[in-house]
Amino acid sequence: MQKIEAVIQPGKLEAVKEALIEIGVEGLTILEARGHGRQKGHTEFYRGREYSVDLLPKIKIETVVVDELVEKVIRAILTAAQTGSIGDGKIFVTRIDDAIRIRNEDRGDAAL
Amino acid sequence: MQKIEAVIQPGKLEAVKEALIEIGVEGLTILEARGHGRQKGHTEFYRGREYSVDLLPKIKIETVVVDELVEKVIRAILTAAQTGSIGDGKIFVTRIDDAIRIRNEDRGDAAL
Amino acid sequence: MQKIEAVIQPGKLEAVKEALIEIGVEGLTILEARGHGRQKGHTEFYRGREYSVDLLPKIKIETVVVDELVEKVIRAILTAAQTGSIGDGKIFVTRIDDAIRIRNEDRGDAAL
Amino acid sequence: MCDRFRHLLRVCCVGSFLGLLLAAAPVLHAQAAGPGPESHGVSGAPTTSDARLLALEKQNTDLKTSIASAQTAGDNGWMLVSSALVLMMSGPGLTLFYGGLVRRKNILGTMMQTFAMMGVITVLWALVGYSLAFGENTGHLGSVIGSFQNALLHGVGLVPDGVYVTTIPLQTFMVYQLMFAIITPALITGAFAERMKFSSTVVFLTLWAVFVYSPMAHMVWGKGGLLNAALGGKFPCLDFAGGTVVHVTSGVSALVTCLYMGKRIGYPKVAMPPHSVVLSFVGACLLWVGWFGFNAGSALNSGSLATSAFVTTHFAAAAAACAWTAAEWLKTGKPTALGAISGCVAGLVGITPAAGFVTPISALWIGLLTGAFCFSMVFFVKSKFGYDDSLDAFGVHGAGGTLGALLTGIFANSTINPILGAGKATGLLEGNAHQLLNQATGVAIAWVLSIVGTLILLVVVDKTMGLRVSAADEEEGLDLSQHGEEGYHSEFTGAH
Amino acid sequence: MCDRFRHLLRVCCVGSFLGLLLAAAPVLHAQAAGPGPESHGVSGAPTTSDARLLALEKQNTDLKTSIASAQTAGDNGWMLVSSALVLMMSGPGLTLFYGGLVRRKNILGTMMQTFAMMGVITVLWALVGYSLAFGENTGHLGSVIGSFQNALLHGVGLVPDGVYVTTIPLQTFMVYQLMFAIITPALITGAFAERMKFSSTVVFLTLWAVFVYSPMAHMVWGKGGLLNAALGGKFPCLDFAGGTVVHVTSGVSALVTCLYMGKRIGYPKVAMPPHSVVLSFVGACLLWVGWFGFNAGSALNSGSLATSAFVTTHFAAAAAACAWTAAEWLKTGKPTALGAISGCVAGLVGITPAAGFVTPISALWIGLLTGAFCFSMVFFVKSKFGYDDSLDAFGVHGAGGTLGALLTGIFANSTINPILGAGKATGLLEGNAHQLLNQATGVAIAWVLSIVGTLILLVVVDKTMGLRVSAADEEEGLDLSQHGEEGYHSEFTGAH
Amino acid sequence: MCDRFRHLLRVCCVGSFLGLLLAAAPVLHAQAAGPGPESHGVSGAPTTSDARLLALEKQNTDLKTSIASAQTAGDNGWMLVSSALVLMMSGPGLTLFYGGLVRRKNILGTMMQTFAMMGVITVLWALVGYSLAFGENTGHLGSVIGSFQNALLHGVGLVPDGVYVTTIPLQTFMVYQLMFAIITPALITGAFAERMKFSSTVVFLTLWAVFVYSPMAHMVWGKGGLLNAALGGKFPCLDFAGGTVVHVTSGVSALVTCLYMGKRIGYPKVAMPPHSVVLSFVGACLLWVGWFGFNAGSALNSGSLATSAFVTTHFAAAAAACAWTAAEWLKTGKPTALGAISGCVAGLVGITPAAGFVTPISALWIGLLTGAFCFSMVFFVKSKFGYDDSLDAFGVHGAGGTLGALLTGIFANSTINPILGAGKATGLLEGNAHQLLNQATGVAIAWVLSIVGTLILLVVVDKTMGLRVSAADEEEGLDLSQHGEEGYHSEFTGAH
Numbered sequence A, B, C: 001m002q003k004i005e006a007v008i009q010p011g012k013l014e015a016v017k018e019a020l021i022e023i024g025v026e027g028l029t030i031l032e033a034r035g036h037g038r039q040k041g042h043t044e045f046y047r048g049r050e051y052s053v054d055l056l057p058k059i060k061i062e063t064v065v066v067d068e069l070v071e072k073v074i075r076a077i078l079t080a081a082q083t084g085s086i087g088d089g090k091i092f093v094t095r096i097d098d099a100i101r102i103r104n105e106d107r108g109d110a111a112l
Numbered sequence D, E, F: 001m002c003d004r005f006r007h008l009l010r011v012c013c014v015g016s017f018l019g020l021l022l023a024a025a026p027v028l029h030a031q032a033a034g035p036g037p038e039s040h041g042v043s044g045a046p047t048t049s050d051a052r053l054l055a056l057e058k059q060n061t062d063l064k065t066s067i068a069s070a071q072t073a074g075d076n077g078w079m080l081v082s083s084a085l086v087l088m089m090s091g092p093g094l095t096l097f098y099g100g101l102v103r104r105k106n107i108l109g110t111m112m113q114t115f116a117m118m119g120v121i122t123v124l125w126a127l128v129g130y131s132l133a134f135g136e137n138t139g140h141l142g143s144v145i146g147s148f149q150n151a152l153l154h155g156v157g158l159v160p161d162g163v164y165v166t167t168i169p170l171q172t173f174m175v176y177q178l179m180f181a182i183i184t185p186a187l188i189t190g191a192f193a194e195r196m197k198f199s200s201t202v203v204f205l206t207l208w209a210v211f212v213y214s215p216m217a218h219m220v221w222g223k224g225g226l227l228n229a230a231l232g233g234k235f236p237c238l239d240f241a242g243g244t245v246v247h248v249t250s251g252v253s254a255l256v257t258c259l260y261m262g263k264r265i266g267y268p269k270v271a272m273p274p275h276s277v278v279l280s281f282v283g284a285c286l287l288w289v290g291w292f293g294f295n296a297g298s299a300l301n302s303g304s305l306a307t308s309a310f311v312t313t314h315f316a317a318a319a320a321a322c323a324w325t326a327a328e329w330l331k332t333g334k335p336t337a338l339g340a341i342s343g344c345v346a347g348l349v350g351i352t353p354a355a356g357f358v359t360p361i362s363a364l365w366i367g368l369l370t371g372a373f374c375f376s377m378v379f380f381v382k383s384k385f386g387y388d389d390s391l392d393a394f395g396v397h398g399a400g401g402t403l404g405a406l407l408t409g410i411f412a413n414s415t416i417n418p419i420l421g422a423g424k425a426t427g428l429l430e431g432n433a434h435q436l437l438n439q440a441t442g443v444a445i446a447w448v449l450s451i452v453g454t455l456i457l458l459v460v461v462d463k464t465m466g467l468r469v470s471a472a473d474e475e476e477g478l479d480l481s482q483h484g485e486e487g488y489h490s491e492f493t494g495a496h
């Protein structure tokens, strides 16, 4: 059981969600985030002051899946979220030790 | 030392927080999230267009606790957050390698 | 490759970001959070009702870095975010199994 | 048709483009501004004495007409503005004030309750509402209710009727009064916020406008009304702009409604702070501004009585804002913005019945007293009894309206408004203790009518269509469950 | 200079501080309020009969002047308020209404499009705009376009001109009309929301004001205008407050613009719900309130015609809000707040040409019909044809304006406004079928002029400076790409 | 009492319900609208020549009274509306404008600073404020400060006083001037935003209203005032609506205050972008609309001078918005919404002293110049000197007010307003160079008074109660630290 965390461009959320559902991912959790990386920010102006904004809006998607699905998930995200330009984001994979479904207390892979 | 991440219904935050404090959890971090899963979304209408909304408001609670507390924490969350209906959410458990308290640079279990 | 998650005071975001860039961290993701811990909350008043608010605004910073950088990152965050008063926050360290750059599908350390 | 069409094409294409160039012909040719109408002198004056007298007499008749027209121009302009201001009190004023106080998930549902009144009560008013409130009723119930005589606005024309108004078109009066009929039921929504079905809200409040508002308005302001001080009612109750008609009725009905409906799920354990005091703040400011139309407009002309009511209105609002703020500062150690705006609304409510009867300095006192009184209602009484008057419709309008109506009997001053006859003592302080009794009668009638009427209507609507949303709908919020939409959208809701 | 300086110092330091103490000298010394001007009686009255007659005749001339002044006071006060109300319709009314409907990243860009009109059209109006619309043109194109005669407001003075206005300063008329010229192009922005460059928006809409708005305004309201019903146009088309001039032109041009520009990226696949129905709600309420200035102000005085227009305006808005809400409730099962406010705007659009011509009950019908009609346009027609009229500028203003203009020809009533001559049948229901044809002519001219004019201007601007923002800029949003700022800032954007 | 009670019960229960049914009796019985008052003809006309003359003379006296009443109706209606508009400038106008510009954590604190003025200054005005500014002072300091003669509004009645006003009740004047006294100190809060204690703000600004505003208002507008151009002051300084009295005093005091208080923690290193340009945008639009009451209302009647001031106000705002936008576009490459609205406010400030003295075209120039000038102040001067005038109260009001006052001396035109006597040259362009010197004197006095007065008050308040919040409170924000509440609440703050 592994957690896949993907930081993506906000405009790609819809496509990634569809792609994941397509391949059988049953649940995901989404967080609004701001990212800093190679992608350059922009400049804003307020009454003669110039601000450079280098935390850009991103979406973070988290989904915990059974080990077998991991590569498929990565592939699906890559296909849906890639534009080829800087700022497309990252995917991180972590081992999860246990999962519990709150509704019925299912545990482990069954809980996903 | 393990991290317990729980995705719950927004209305259950208060109860879960109380339950955790009750059993001696000393710190938690809360994030506003949106979730997609078995729970059905709803439909919205704007000037003749119908949108189906399938990312529902959720709360994500993160707390890092000493190993001994893990099961008690899971139990507390289950008790407080369970309604028995679809959408109640998930709990995930991950191993944490180290923790540091920023204020005084305590490390490990002492930092929690 | 490890993920460093730091929960800090909102006012320290700028300083921590600078400190991390300084030591060569190339990417980070920021989340708005609320924290509960030893730090006391405050009281609010609305038409004769008194609310005690014990979820305080925090910023969560996540950055995945190569193993060699971990201690430097911790040190940088500590230096930048520490005020010495309760509520300064926590740093947690977790092992990450894989990382992928969405743009060009780089994997592992190269993706960071 | 074909000719028309050709013309049309030529006009549009050639006209607008070539036109501009050709138009330049008579360019920048100086021309003095046209002569004003007043410059037309009298031509061919009559010569004999008698003819001159006749001409003068004729002229004077014309002058009188012109003067009446000028008087109308001034008064009517002001009354139209006042009507607009009172509508602005409902939307966006009250919608923002109440909308900011509820939780985010109920913002649109709350705003819609008031907006529905702007639509439905207007149509009702045209059909029968105005007639029931202001129509003459020569029957033996004429002192408590109007008639169907002006149904469909029959006979409500564009000239003064000489009874309700003498210098402005009767329709101006009709539309001005309509704005009051809109906001009054809307005020009640504050008591049952966040839990009534939209359909039931509309039905309940429409019935309420017919069965509670109309008789009350008729009694106080209608021809032959029981409490009408200006048109010889049996118990002349002073109510300049609606202390009893608007605030006592809505406030008391609010209390009845929230008692009947019960509390919101989780109240008072779950914290339900306003989702945006900022919106409420803006709403309160607009209420303050709009209230000038409400109170000073109730003079029904733009003469000195309007000024007097304007000044007292402003003074009372300010004094009450100070009073509430000070009380809160003493009590909790922090003066809140919500307290300050609640105070100003309380003061505005308190001065409403008194606005055209008291001096500016009395207005300060009325503001001070109502501000402090409503503060206590909201801080102590509500929490003691534990009812869930969600946005304090009773605490502010019911309590403030009642106190204001009584204070009117104390402070009313015959030099400001000799409504009981020139030189006759008006209020208690002038020596007319009896007026206080009349005020109490008016208040009592308003209370009883509101309690009985509202209760019956609630039962009726509850038994037929149900009042309350389901628990699931309440948790989800009125916006989604009643209206299928959300107040705010981030680019991140997965809508598709 | 040195003396001045010494004085100044003394004044400031001593004055303000010591002054307060010393000022207490003539303290609280009772003094009756000054005598009113009317108290000056006639002194030294003439004695012979002839002298008395002469004096009376002289007095009457003075009285006439005073009466004219009083008439002006009433009418002008109302017209200034109306002007302010119409400006309020643009900002903050329309800016909020449209601003709430777009996505968060385009809020400022959308608001700025309207605000730019408040700035640029005002300057344009002073230079040539007023003159092109209302200047007399004795040339042979005088029926379709004004002249440069009043360029730089030459000859537009502070007295009535006797043609456009008889009781108020001509400048009041000029500034009132300016407010219409501001909001009309601003309405178009709803159709191309979220995708036009700011620079191109300003240029396009300014040209549009010159080449489409000016001729249309001239034809309907200008001296010698082809469609001017009041000043003897060839095809007298009734348009009280701008059904054709404002709503048909802007609405049809909106359709042309969104067809020409194409859809927003992702439309209609990507969901683009309003980022804040709350803002739109507030905007709609302000539009409703402001529209009283728009319609009732179009009486150009504050007499009974203004009242009539005020009442019809309010009734139509309410009826249309009810109609749209009911239709939506039936169709989707939920009545939305956005629907209710869209309905009220549709009703306001529909009544605009008719406001000063119809009875209150006819206004209810007009509201009902326009509300239902615009509902169908937005729900069925738009989705059928698939154009991206982002905020329904055509669906509401184009469709509602067209229907309203035709309904005016049906419902216009000579007892309300005998514009075609006392006692002459005005609308179809009174038996004057011909008027419907005239209305259709006016509408047709407005359509053709708008289509042709807008298309040419779009091509011109597109070829020279480009209309549309780049795809990247569109994704980023107008706020950042066009204006370098964001509508909302959390304390958490890493700005430094 | 018992009788009353029975009556009451019968009335309420039977009345409202059965009443409706019975009311139907005299149903739908047609009745023409009541006869207008003008229809009462003269009955029983006198027959002899002398009697007829006498009757006519008598009639004319009555007519004069009627005319005066009609004149009052027009003027007073407009002045009441203007008063409401000026209050609307403070709340919600200025509260939104300033509130949007601060950080989220200070929104309520910022709004409350202005709202407190709406409460406190009103009470102050009733007690002594009006009297100190406008009370007659026959003492030897009468040219710089009023008296206590009108304390508690003693002698401020409901008829014109013949000096300040001739056609409207003196109380209208009093309440209109009060609205100015409210907004002036409120403007200063922009300079010390986000860092002053609420208690100290209230005390400081109240003292400021007494010691700086009152003398300045008295000098420029009070009977016997040193700078009063209309009532024969020694240095007649033209200030139509408060360029020196309102904007120079508040703007310069703002500069002094922010210099005295020091910068916000972190300024200018930490970015402090406005938390909601949207709110500021709405506020600016409301300021624009409200300013018509401020400037055109300063004619104190609704005649042609009001029109003139209305037009110049609008033109200057528009021109300045264009100027600032253009300047910013050139300088940074992007025209911001914040720039556009700042420009319009700058133009409104600049035209304030000139509004009733200049032609529309001059107003365009004044707008253009003030817009560009304030732009430079904010873009270059502030950043050069590095003071933290948080919301540019000095950069816009101080700078714009000073420039506007001087430009008034240049552009003032005797054909618009022959204030110095019919036919006498008024401004520099007409050949009266001396006026510029008088303007400079007025400006200088306002500067000196503001600097000295403000500084003394700051020191006094600072030494007694402290001005600045603690560093921890500043970090936490004014909303929580001063008022114990938050502007916005998500359903997710753990409040309980």
Ligand SMILES: Nc1ncnc2c1ncn2[C@@H]1O[C@H](COP(=O)(O)OP(=O)(O)O)[C@@H](O)[C@H]1O
Pocket: A007, A034, A035, A036, A037, A038, A039, A040, A056, A058, A085, A086, A087, A088, A089, A090, C026, C027, C028, C029, C030, C062, C063, C064, C065, C101, C102, C103, C112
């Ligand atoms: N090492 C990292 N740890 C956490 N988040 C990262 C890391 N590197 C990048 N990110 C996230 O990914 C986003 C995109 O990264 P960026 O370097 O801008 O582009 P790219 O991934 O295409 O090289 C960043 O905005 C940030 O949110």
Ligand SMILES: Nc1ncnc2c1ncn2[C@@H]1O[C@H](COP(=O)(O)OP(=O)(O)O)[C@@H](O)[C@H]1O
Pocket: A026, A027, A028, A029, A030, A062, A063, A064, A065, A101, A102, A103, A112, B007, B034, B035, B036, B037, B038, B039, B040, B056, B058, B085, B086, B087, B088, B089, B090
């Ligand atoms: N595999 C998963 N990974 C991450 N989050 C999940 C996963 N499955 C569910 N969730 C989260 O839990 C929430 C509830 O899940 P859902 O399937 O709707 O109900 P239930 O857990 O009761 O079956 C989702 O909205 C989502 O936020």
Ligand SMILES: Nc1ncnc2c1ncn2[C@@H]1O[C@H](COP(=O)(O)OP(=O)(O)O)[C@@H](O)[C@H]1O
Pocket: B026, B027, B028, B029, B030, B062, B063, B064, B065, B101, B102, B103, B112, C007, C034, C035, C036, C037, C038, C039, C040, C056, C058, C085, C086, C087, C088, C089, C090
């Ligand atoms: N065990 C924990 N797990 C997750 N987050 C924690 C934990 N303990 C503290 N935090 C986060 O760190 C923040 C600061 O903790 P707190 O106990 O208030 O102060 P300190 O860390 O200085 O002792 C909390 O608000 C919370 O967001």
